[in-house]
Amino acid sequence: MKRNEPLINLFGLILIILLAVFTYLALTDGRQGLTMLSADLEQRVSYSYLLKNVTAAGRTENQHGQAEVIPGREGYENGAVNIVTAIVTDYRMLDTFGEILVLFAASAGVSLLMVERKRGKAKEASEIVKTAVPIIMLFALVTGFYIISHGHLTPGGGFPGGAVIASAFILQFLAFQKSSRKKAFKILESLAGIGLLSMGLIGLYLEGSLFANFLPTGPLGATISAAGIMIIYALIGIKVAAELSSISADFIGE
Amino acid sequence: MEAAIIVLGLIMLAGAISVLFQKSLKNAIITFGIVSLISALMFTLMKAYDVAITEASIGALLTIALFFWALRRLEEDGYDEKK
Amino acid sequence: METMLFILSAFSLILTGLFGVLTRKNLVKILLSLNILETGINLLVVSLGYFQGGSAPILTNSISAAQGINFVDPLPHALVLTSIVIGLGTTALALTLILNHFRSHRALEFVKLEVNE
Numbered sequence: 001m002k003r004n005e006p007l008i009n010l011f012g013l014i015l016i017i018l019l020a021v022f023t024y025l026a027l028t029d030g031r032q033g034l035t036m037l038s039a040d041l042e043q044r045v046s047y048s049y050l051l052k053n054v055t056a057a058g059r060t061e062n063q064h065g066q067a068e069v070i071p072g073r074e075g076y077e078n079g080a081v082n083i084v085t086a087i088v089t090d091y092r093m094l095d096t097f098g099e100i101l102v103l104f105a106a107s108a109g110v111s112l113l114m115v116e117r118k119r120g121k122a123k124e125a126s127e128i129v130k131t132a133v134p135i136i137m138l139f140a141l142v143t144g145f146y147i148i149s150h151g152h153l154t155p156g157g158g159f160p161g162g163a164v165i166a167s168a169f170i171l172q173f174l175a176f177q178k179s180s181r182k183k184a185f186k187i188l189e190s191l192a193g194i195g196l197l198s199m200g201l202i203g204l205y206l207e208g209s210l211f212a213n214f215l216p217t218g219p220l221g222a223t224i225s226a227a228g229i230m231i232i233y234a235l236i237g238i239k240v241a242a243e244l245s246s247i248s249a250d251f252i253g254e
Numbered sequence: 255m256e257a258a259i260i261v262l263g264l265i266m267l268a269g270a271i272s273v274l275f276q277k278s279l280k281n282a283i284i285t286f287g288i289v290s291l292i293s294a295l296m297f298t299l300m301k302a303y304d305v306a307i308t309e310a311s312i313g314a315l316l317t318i319a320l321f322f323w324a325l326r327r328l329e330e331d332g333y334d335e336k337k
Numbered sequence: 338m339e340t341m342l343f344i345l346s347a348f349s350l351i352l353t354g355l356f357g358v359l360t361r362k363n364l365v366k367i368l369l370s371l372n373i374l375e376t377g378i379n380l381l382v383v384s385l386g387y388f389q390g391g392s393a394p395i396l397t398n399s400i401s402a403a404q405g406i407n408f409v410d411p412l413p414h415a416l417v418l419t420s421i422v423i424g425l426g427t428t429a430l431a432l433t434l435i436l437n438h439f440r441s442h443r444a445l446e447f448v449k450l451e452v453n454e
Contacts (some may be wrong), residue, residue, distance in 0.1 A: 003362070012360040016352050023348070046412040050400070070399035083394040083408070084304045087415040099419040106426030113433045115440050118330060147307070155303035155395070159422055163311040170319070221396070240422075244316060247429050251323040256339060263346030270353040270373050279365055286369050289350075293376050300343060301393045302383050302414050305421070309379070312425050317372065321365075324432040328439055 049087055052076045071221035079217030079226030080152040088157065089229045093211040097200070100239065104193065107243040110250050111182075117253035125175045133175040140168035148237035152226045158233040162240030169245040173252050185246040192239035199232060259299065266292050278335050283321045290314040343384035350377030362446050364435050368428065375424045379417045386410030 041047070051067040053059035058077035062068040071081060080086040088096055148161030172178070203212035211232075218225030269289040276282040291314045297306035354377055357370025387409050394411035439445055 008360050012356050015359065016356050019355070020348075020352060041406060044410055044412075046410050047406070049411065050394070050406055050408060068399065069396060071396055081396045082304070083396065083411045084414045084418070087411055088418060092415055095416070095419055099422055102423050103426050106430050109430045110433050113430075113437060115327075115436050117327065155393075156307055157304060157418075159418060160307045160311040163308075163316060167311075167315065248316075248319070248323075251320060251327075251429075251432075253327070256342060259339060259342045259346070263342065263349070266346060267349045267353065270350055273369055273373065274353070274357045274361065274366070279363070282366060282369060286372065289373060290376060293350075293380055296343070296346070296380060297383060300383055300387045301391060301409050302387075302417075303393055305379075305383055305414050305417050308418055308421050312421055313376065316425060317428055320429055320432055321369075324436060325365075327436055328445070331439060332443070333439065333445060 046083075046087075049091055050083060052078070052086075054091060069220070072219055074217065074219050076217060076220060078213050078229060079220055080229050081221045082152055082155065082157075084155075085152050085157055085229060085233070089232050090211075090213055093200075093232075096236070097196075097211070100193070100196070100236065103240065103243050104189075107189070107247055110247050114250045125177075129175050133171050137168045137171060140164055140171070144168065144237075144241070148233060149230065150223075151233040152229050153221070153223070158236035159240055161233075162237045163244060165237070165241040166244035166248065169241075170248045170252075173249060182246060182249055185242045185249070189239055189242035189246065192235045192242065196232065196235045196239065199228075199235070255299075259296070262292055262296060262299075266296075279325060280335075283318060283325065286321075287314060287318040290317065339389050340384060340387055343387060344381060347377050347380035347384055350374075350380065353377075364438070364445050364447075368431050368435070371431075372424065372428060375420070379420055382413045382420075383417050386413040 048054050050069075051059075052069055053067045054077065059067055060069070060073075060076065069076065078086050078090045080090070144161045144165035146161075147156040147164060148158055151157035151161070200211040203214050204210045206212070206214045213228045215227035215231070217227070224230075266289055269285050269292070273282050273285050273289070276285065291310065294306050294310040294314060297303075297309055350373055354370050354372075354374030358367055358374065361367050361370060390407065391409040392407055394408040394414070400406055435445070
């Protein structure tokens with residue numbers, strides 16, 4: 001039967017309006033409405049993440065017996081000043097590991113299922129592009145390395161840094177049409193994945209839990225500190241950059 | 255501050271609605287890029303700087319590039335938007 | 338007040354994306370609406386941890402339990418970081434499947450398969 005366009009639009013609109021009304025009634029309910037917005041700040045789950053005292057052994061106290069974190073001291077659970085980095089690489093590393101698995105599955109799926117491009121005329125890039133791309137690649141690579149290596153101090157980390165490094169390689173594909181590095185990207189991605197998993201297994205062997213922090217953490221806030229976090233983010237950055245470059249090389253084709 | 259949030263939210267909503275009703279796919283992809291970039295700006299207003307960098311570099315850069323490469327391949331295979 | 342505005346704008350994106358997934362014919366447009374839906378969900382999750390007057394979750398001075406902690410909630414940030422990257426992987430694989438579908442069916446819409454006796 002043929003699709004009746006206005007009827008389908010009307011049906012969708014009615015469903016959306018019903019969903020909106022339902023959500024509004026559920027949120028402004030008297031007893032258990034939006035009470036999450038006015039919760040006490042000390043009852044959030046991330047309260048113990050902020051003060052770095054998830055386990056009883058990692059707790060540091062001041063003279064009144066309250067938990068305290070001071071930049072410049074040593075001896076905390078992890079060495080990251082950026083708390084989101086501490087959550088992503090130390091407290092909730094299993095979620096990040098699952099995300100890396102999903103990216104790996106997507107990259108493998110794209111390279112297996114991609115159709116071949118029909119032999120059309122390959123357009124050459126102009127002179128301006130060919131001259132400017134090596135300079136832009138230099139800046140992009142330096143920015144990517146900076147974002148990855150300062151993941152524990154400033155916002156950023158492995159994922160956007162890997163994307164910036166991948167964009168440098170994408171520019172090279174588009175300007176020079178030289179995509180003969182697919183095998184090198186696959187090998188690099190596999191090595192980074194093996195390194196990441198072996199870090200987790202060494203942590204399991206030494207301290208009893210997967211991806212535990214076994215390297216020493218320097219003073220909080222120094223440039224070279226939190227050795228475990230830096231190594232993990234470097235491996236994640238290499239892996240994400242290689243995967244995104246491989247996906248892009250498959251999409252551009254030829 | 256609240257005025258900025260209201261204006262940005264209205265632009266995002268207008269862009270999202272116009273993605274649905276565009277006739278040409280190229281215009282729809284460009285408008286989706288605008289929506290993605292404004293959402294990265296809203297992440298900055300919410301003081302979530304890690305999320306803003308990640309959304310700007312992955313959501314607004316690589317997703318739009320993937321869509322355009324796929325559209326180029328579709329037009330090489332014989333996809334015509336006018337029909 | 339600002340949190341309510343953020344939640345409202347995120348919710349409007351979610352409803353628009355859902356409407357697009359339900360009613361569009363073109364496969365690429367369905368994928369674009371799915372991406373709008375994911376962007377709206379990420380905005381909603383991050384805006385639930387925001388409160389007015391909070392600061393970004395990066396330690397610059399010493400904090401202790403006595404003087405109160407004024408950071409926005411960093412736990413939704415970590416979850417949304419994962420979600421954005423997974424959205425990219427899903428989009429890449431879906432576009433590959435769309436290219437395969439177009440190569441063998443010549444039409445960018447749902448094609449009814451005929452059942453032969």
